[in-house]
Amino acid sequence: MKSDSNLEKVLAAGHFAVTGELGPPRGANLQAIKDKAAHLKGMVDAVNVTDNQTAVVRMASWAVSLVLREMGMEPNYQMVCRDRNRLAMQSDILGAAALGINTMLCLSGDHPSFGDHPQAANVHDIDSIQQIQMVTTMRDEGRFLGGAEIDTPPRMFVGAAANPFGDPFELRVLRLGKKVAAGADFIQTQCIYNMERFAEYMRQAVDMGLTEKTKLLAGVTPLKSAGMARYMAKKVPGMDVPDEVVKRIADQPKEKQAEEGIKLLCEQIEQLREMPGVAGIHLMAIEWEHRVPEIVERAGLLPRPQV
Amino acid sequence: MITAERKPMEEIFRSLEPFGKILLVGCNECVTVCHAGGRKEVAMLASALRMGRLKQGAPLTVDEMTLERQCDPEYAEELALVVDQYDAVCSMACGCGVQTVAERYQGLPVLPMVNTAFMGSSEKNGVWAERCxxxxxxxxxxxxxxxxxxxxxxxxxxxxxxxxxxxxxxxxxxxxxxxxxxxxxxxxxxxxxxxxxxxxxxxxxxxxxxxxxxxxxxxxxx
Structure with a gap:
């Protein structure tokens, strides 16, 4: 094993993995984290803790990861390249590893122009692929990016994100290949709604042998309402929500739209389980943590394996 | 002005290995003032390349041209009549000039011969320093x-x-x-x-x- 990550153990044992997500609070509210996290406990194998997502300031992802750790959960510590240079990244990784964070996710980060501080300088000292290389080199060779030796390397299970739906489509799998070559142990994808296009992406990934070198978790997000479906379809960059998906939710009366969203999600999970190369799902129930127990139950994903 | 410095010769020779006939294009603006890529530097680099490649036993044909302002599409157009004869265009302009030429001549490799450095001014003869x-x-x-x-x-x-x-x-x-x-x-x-x-x-x-x-x-x- 490369780490003590529960996610690594679950995947290594051949289980269909389930990861969840928790967005840190916009303030120093510890109780808010604990309340959200309580819904996820025992329901998922690891919980992604987002890092200033959409470039909006929130509590530090390492701090929230530690709270989850103390609650006996496995945090997946997200780190974006937008806000820190290579010095800050490496020192944060050491601190996280020393305090029991075993899993992390390397990301570029949304541009500051989307967030609440559009005036902010945009760091991007290294990019997400270089970041993967940096962490895996720290772990496997015990060296910093600068070359110096590390006393007690961080034992991180290292993940990366992939968007199967950005353009150009022909580069999507090639870029995934670069992330795998950089050393990504696992991949979590952007939310999938276009199953056909995702299946084609997976066919290419399997053909290239990528799914033998990394574990790919397919990203899913329940649509809570027709409004949300339309927003995802029109406003979120790189998201592919087919018209029929929007229509299926919108055709329901308002009070039944959330239920239809969960039904659709369960069908998707069923299909994803059968899809070659898919090792699990990443369930991003945005501000809907309290519905996660019901979703994983109905999707037949309980109980989570004890490994 | 935009300042630049010629790339190391070793790197230039390496980047030109696949080619037998190139057009070396200078710029009459900033890179002329900072002595990196004007007519004089084009001539000097051209002869260094010819001699170097001759010594390697792989002769390189180098033609020279210097545009009034390489970052201006109007002047980049001047290359249109001759550019088809070459395997590549090698630009001694700043990054703006290189990209203007590359955008105009899509099917042709356009290689940078200088490293664009900063916006600066001359402190004394032979010394430029960053200012903006x-x-x-x-x-x-x-x-x-x-x-x-x-x-x-x-x-x-x-x-x-x-x-x-x-x-x-x-x-x-x-x-x-x-x-x-x-x-x-x-x-x-x-x-x-x-x-x-x-x-x-x-x-x-x-x-x-x-x-x-x-x-x-x-x-x-x-």
Whole structure:
């Protein structure tokens, strides 16, 4: 094993993995984290803790990861390249590893122009692929990016994100290949709604042998309402929500739209389980943590394996 | 001006290995003034390349041309009549010139022969120094005409930091402390009250941080 990550153990044992997500609070509210996290406990194998997502300031992802750790959960510590240079990244990784964070996710980060501080300088000292290389080199060779030796390397299970739906489509799998070559142990994808296009992406990934070198978790997000479906379809960059998906939710009366969203999600999970190369799902129930127990139950994903 | 320096010869020879006939294109603007890529430097590099490749037993045909302003599509157009005869265009202009030519001649490799460095001015013969970071919102009126963004190593707005020593920066005794220069000038101008104001966090949107920049002048559209 490369780490003590529960996610690594679950995947290594051949289980269909389930990861969840928790967005840190916009303030120093510890109780808010604990309340959200309580819904996820025992329901998922690891919980992604987002890092200033959409470039909006929130509590530090390492701090929230530690709270989850103390609650006996496995945090997946997200780190974006937008806000820190290579010095800050490496020192944060050491601190996280020393305090029991075993899993992390390397990301570029949304541009500051989307967030609440559009005036902010945009760091991007290294990019997400270089970041993967940096962490895996720290772990496997015990060296910093600068070359110096590390006393007690961080034992991180290292993940990366992939968007199967950005353009150009022909580069999507090639870029995934670069992330795998950089050393990504696992991949979590952007939310999938276009199953056909995702299946084609997976066919290419399997053909290239990528799914033998990394574990790919397919990203899913329940649509809570027709409004949300339309927003995802029109406003979120790189998201592919087919018209029929929007229509299926919108055709329901308002009070039944959330239920239809969960039904659709369960069908998707069923299909994803059968899809070659898919090792699990990443369930991003945005501000809907309290519905996660019901979703994983109905999707037949309980109980989570004890490994 | 935009300053540049010729790339190391070893790198240039390596990048030209696949080619047998190239057009070496200089620029009559900034790179001429900083002696990196004007007519004279084009001639010097051309003969160095011819001789070097002859010695390697792989002769290279190098034709020379220098455009008035390589970053201007109008002048880049001048290459159209001859460019088809070459395996590649090698540009001695700054990155703006290289990209203007590459955009115009899509099917042809366009290679940079210089490293574009910074926006600066000449301190004395043979010495150029950085003066402007192109941040898009000039503060020189507040800082005695000396830019803390381009000239302070930490781009500190309320300096100097604790590393300033005898007018020099902590990174090297060859680097002036921008904030020493700013303070000296403010004193000279009788504007020391400007220093006591805390300069607010900068809005970096006007700089590169906000994404690639453009200037659009509707009044000049034809």
């Amino acid at each position: 970071a192109g941040c898009g919102n000039c503060v020189l009126g507040m800082t005695g005409g000396i830019c803390p963004i381009a000239r302070c190593s930490k781009r500190i707005f309320n300096g100097p930091c604790g590393g300033s020593s005898k007018g020099k920066c902590e990174i090297s005794p060859d680097v002036d402390c921008a904030w020493q220069l700013i303070w000296d000038r403010l004193k000279q101008l009788g504007q020391t009250e400007l220093y006591s104001q805390i300069m607010a966090p900068k809005d970096w949107r006007s700089a590169r941080d906000g994404g690639p920049r453009r200037i659009v002048r509707e009044d000049m559209a034809i």
